Amino acid sequence: MEEKRPIIRLDHVTKRYGDNTVVRNVNLDIYEGEFFTMLGSSGCGKTTTLRMIAGFEELSEGNIYLENEDVGNMPPYKRNVNTVFQSYALFPHMNVYKNVAFGLVEKKMKKEEIHEKVTEILNLVQLSGFEKRMPSQMSGGQKQRVAIARALVNNPKVLLLDEPLGALDLKLRKQMQLELKHLQQQLGITFVYVTHDQEEALTMSDRIAIMNNGVFEQIGTAKEIYEHPKTKFVADFIGESNVFEANVSEVKEDGSLKLIMEYGDMEAYGDGFEQNEIVYASIRPESVKCSLEPVNGFNIRGMVKEHIYIGSIIRTTIELPNGQLVKKCAQPDDDFKPVGSLVYLHWSPDKTVVMHTNEDKLYDLIDAGE
Template structure:
């Protein structure tokens, strides 16, 4: 098989605007007759790279090699490439013929050669008989085709297309996707197409270049990028995905949702944390006893050609606690030189064996200070009738000058909520705070977890902690005295499934897939 020839080589392209680095050392090869799509969200650098190739921008570093020669210093009009812009940039005072012929007339070609080329272009874009038509009276799709014909009439080696379909409606966009691919195959030149639309990229491209924040994440065929994304970003950007945290136990063995699955991936370290992706169309809903995993159908949406079904396989675990917001509890010494404050608090019976004075000061958030200087004063005495059994007790915190405050302790048998299916447990305490403490918190979610001593862990490994999420419905800025509900929860796990078979909401089902449907990716560093 004949080896394809490189036509464009980007070598370590760096570009900055006002100290913001937009391209961070891009290396990319583009071959003759390829349809290449630069794909990524707004601001990822794809249009900047195109404009550097076109000659409208200069890179801060790097080389742009075209057909073996560095063209970095070549002006745009001397480069063997043409650009089709998002807004088409047709000349409104010229008809279709004159727009297409514009570049040929500048090149001083003879009239009969211009005639032949324009007529060939009109035939190519399916607008024969439109040569005298006013371009402002054409539809968006027709204007787009004229812009492409004008660019192709000059016989460039490469055609650059900067989001050329974004101004068209959905139906026309789909039609133009196929037309563009057909035109590229017929004229047999390299097309470099910029878009943020994944469907356009998958439909038209021979090669997709996925970009993020000025860097290339993956280069490959549409099939490669869709079926074998290199990381979570690519998997999320191209198509719909179910993405799980997993652990690669060994070659061809991956664990997620606390289940070990066979897969086809190799080359990871033993027990390496990974991201796992399974596409919605690769999962089948089966009877519970036939599934590799089981779950409950949470929702069913009809999408026209398929149903989108959400199945919860691992239910989240949650615990509710009461946050008692009290007035500021402080005592002032008789001479006014000291203040002391503390909160009531709860202790789990299980924690009683380890509790000491330092722990009690921390639990009560007890502190003393000089009101004139705000300097903290040591609490050097803690007196309590606390016993190692359930009940209500008192505790008194004092300074060396005998400034003291007395609060309450409740010893409780704290309920642990276990979720056997998720292999996890969660617990948290009711707690007491003042409005000021809540308003002054810089990281309220973290502080709420600390104040409630909220934690979640694996049932089969108590040392393996699980991330907790916090939910509350009060406004921290305007909180008043009272009792407020705070919920701590772990994240459950749902799978999105695309299927032509209807399934009933609320039904227990099994899910199955093949080892090759599991795609294991390295963890991304964000």
């Protein structure tokens, strides 16, 4: 992997509103040229984190560095980052040209130079010919492009995007996702993107940070996060998961674990687990298989409760004796068992993701830069 240079560094950043801690002691490096997404449900602190990078919120504790320069107490207008707001925040009294030129005028650039840059960037976002339009005369998608152009024209070190596609309809949103991704690759500018839409995050990002309750639960590529969630929250939040609470009954030499659950037991792989530790074991629905005979290493019995056909795949719900429902999805002709069948669930042990339940231990891991 190529040498990566952090362009933004959050150093033990904490934000409190009164007694309410919104962002807790966050450490984070964002590398130059990457598309970095902060993903989480509303109120998890992702927007607050972004606003602290932009300079709209003061830090309660910690510091922020932009290219090794301490910007923690710098007002927004001095930071070389620009923001695309969810509500676009276009100046309603200025036409498209003046909106886009706003930052350049502040930089006291020459008129010809401004004209050149604005024309170029409007061309890039496919809005040539819209210079004289007022924001009120434009559609949501067009306004969004103006907002992006207005930020990018300043050639920022980092572009911050706060749920920029939230107000667009689904089709347009998909289109803009691709355009944004291409734009980012073309310009090589670091994008820090905030969204609550996991699909959006998975589609666009180089790295994703899953945020929950003011901390990053996990930071990694889409693949890492999907295939190896580190916490129960991440497993639940990204895609669908079956999560079982289990006890580690045996840690074998080859690193495989024997897990015992309330109803049944399974095999899995995992490092750093101790015997008799209570863990969460997570398995994606598409990995779940069922058979009429027990499979070596697994002993989970259940009853097929329901099938739902969704075109090319079939979603099956299997009920365990304790009432827990297990989700399974597969091709229709793949190990199909009729409703009411008693089946044995199994899967390839390396598809199981084992996670600690002890939260303190987990945060230590994150702090250690895991």
